[in-house]
Amino acid sequence: MKALVWQGVNRVGVETVPDPTILQPTDAIVRITSTAICGSDLHLLDGYIPTMVHGDILGHEFMGEVVEVGREVRKVKVGDRVIVPFPIACGHCWFCQHDLTSLCDNSNANAKLAEKMFGYAPSGIYGYSHLTGGYAGGQAQFARTLYADDNLFKIPGGLTDDQVLFLTDILPTGYMGALNCDIQAGDTVAVYGCGPVGLFTIMSAFLLGAGRVIAIDRFPYRLAKAAALGADPLNYEQEEVLEALKLRTGGRGPDSVVDAVGMESHGLGLGGLADAVKQTTRVLESDRPHALRSAIISVRKGGTVSVPGVFGGFGDKIPLGAFMNKALTMRTGQTHVHRFVPRLLEHIVKGEIDPTVIISHRLSLDEAPHGYHIFKHKEDHCVKCVLDPWAAPRQGNASGTSKAMGAD
Numbered sequence: 001m002k003a004l005v006w007q008g009v010n011r012v013g014v015e016t017v018p019d020p021t022i023l024q025p026t027d028a029i030v031r032i033t034s035t036a037i038c039g040s041d042l043h044l045l046d047g048y049i050p051t052m053v054h055g056d057i058l059g060h061e062f063m064g065e066v067v068e069v070g071r072e073v074r075k076v077k078v079g080d081r082v083i084v085p086f087p088i089a090c091g092h093c094w095f096c097q098h099d100l101t102s103l104c105d106n107s108n109a110n111a112k113l114a115e116k117m118f119g120y121a122p123s124g125i126y127g128y129s130h131l132t133g134g135y136a137g138g139q140a141q142f143a144r145t146l147y148a149d150d151n152l153f154k155i156p157g158g159l160t161d162d163q164v165l166f167l168t169d170i171l172p173t174g175y176m177g178a179l180n181c182d183i184q185a186g187d188t189v190a191v192y193g194c195g196p197v198g199l200f201t202i203m204s205a206f207l208l209g210a211g212r213v214i215a216i217d218r219f220p221y222r223l224a225k226a227a228a229l230g231a232d233p234l235n236y237e238q239e240e241v242l243e244a245l246k247l248r249t250g251g252r253g254p255d256s257v258v259d260a261v262g263m264e265s266h267g268l269g270l271g272g273l274a275d276a277v278k279q280t281t282r283v284l285e286s287d288r289p290h291a292l293r294s295a296i297i298s299v300r301k302g303g304t305v306s307v308p309g310v311f312g313g314f315g316d317k318i319p320l321g322a323f324m325n326k327a328l329t330m331r332t333g334q335t336h337v338h339r340f341v342p343r344l345l346e347h348i349v350k351g352e353i354d355p356t357v358i359i360s361h362r363l364s365l366d367e368a369p370h371g372y373h374i375f376k377h378k379e380d381h382c383v384k385c386v387l388d389p390w391a392a393p394r395q396g397n398a399s400g401t402s403k404a405m406g407a408d
């Protein structure tokens with residue numbers, strides 16, 4: 001089959017690799033009909049998540065049709081159309097039993113490796129380095145999925161792939177990002193980052209009762225997307241964030257601030273430059289936490305900082321003095337996707353959420369390296385690339401291998 005593989009820092013390419021097979025009796029093989037490139041895939045591309053190996057298949061946002069099941073699979077049937085949550089849940093450990101599926105104790109085959117970094121290991125994740133299990137991802141024509149009965153969600157007929165694909169990650173991630181703000185009716189929520197997760201956080205914040213959402217980014221086309229969802233745009237290259245947020249909230253500050261950017265945020269001034277330089281070493285500082293710092297500083301006293309943005313290692317100069325003295329709450333985590341799929345699916349069916357509005361590009365799998373390039377460099381007004389693993393490439397975009405350059 002064809003698959004998009006990691007070939008080294010800033011290099012991905014489409015290669016022909018062996019088809020996946022059933023390895024455990026609880027596995028299922030999915031023929032992938034739609035898959036997407038995620039912002040967190042860029043952290044892999046850029047080499048900021050350790051333990052990547054040449055040939056690793058990327059992709060953790062995918063869906064398709066079940067074509068084979070292991071002998072212990074009971075609920076999932078061949079022919080079922082399913083979405084596959086990015087964290088892998090065993091379904092029976094303490095964490096899975098408590099709806100904390102991204103913390104599953106059994107699905108990370110390399111738990112020992114992750115324990116060395118984090119103390120305890122998070123769940124396995126498809127296509128997301130050997131730290132999270134080393135499982136082949138879904139930017140491919142087929143994928144092996146684990147614990148099929150506890151992970152694959154059957155999709156009702158009548159919904160398109162585009163409507164449900166993002167239930168695998170970014171829609172629940174934006175939703176959990178908003179939920180973690182503990183929004184009270186009428187609250188003001190500021191959201192750092194108007195990428196796919198930020199946009200879904202904005203939609204979810206309104207759904208959960210926010211009176212106002214202020215969207216912070218530096219790309220006008222992304223701020224325009226946020227404004228179309230009802231948010232007030234704030235361009236941090238034109239306005240100083242803390243002052244602007246004070247001005248817009250009568251001096252009190254937003255009730256919560258969401259960091260939907262994570263480890264590769266862009267900072268202004270010397271602090272931002274120092275982070276960027278240290279991060280290029282991938283040792284001195286693995287994470288560039290500018291948005292997180294600004295969130296802690298700009299949220300109101302007693303407010304909440306919610307962090308759906310991904311971090312992998314260590315960050316410098318987190319303003320702990322502000323965090324403590326302002327009596328803040330911080331909530332974060334990889335998304336417990338399984339917990340949110342049923343209610344979000346209901347919102348989609350009722351037409352209360354339309355996830356398709358964030359799609360900017362539809363590409364064939366062969367064009368995926370081009371998709372990584374435009375997504376990383378914010379070219380061609382790229383917000384979200386959806387890939388069809390079976391489509392023939394259109395002329396011009398099938399670059400085979402992408403050497404993405406420049407951002408770092």
Ligand SMILES: [Zn+2]
Nearest residue numbers: 038040061169
């Ligand atoms: Zn993702």
Ligand SMILES: [Zn+2]
Nearest residue numbers: 090093096104
């Ligand atoms: Zn589990």
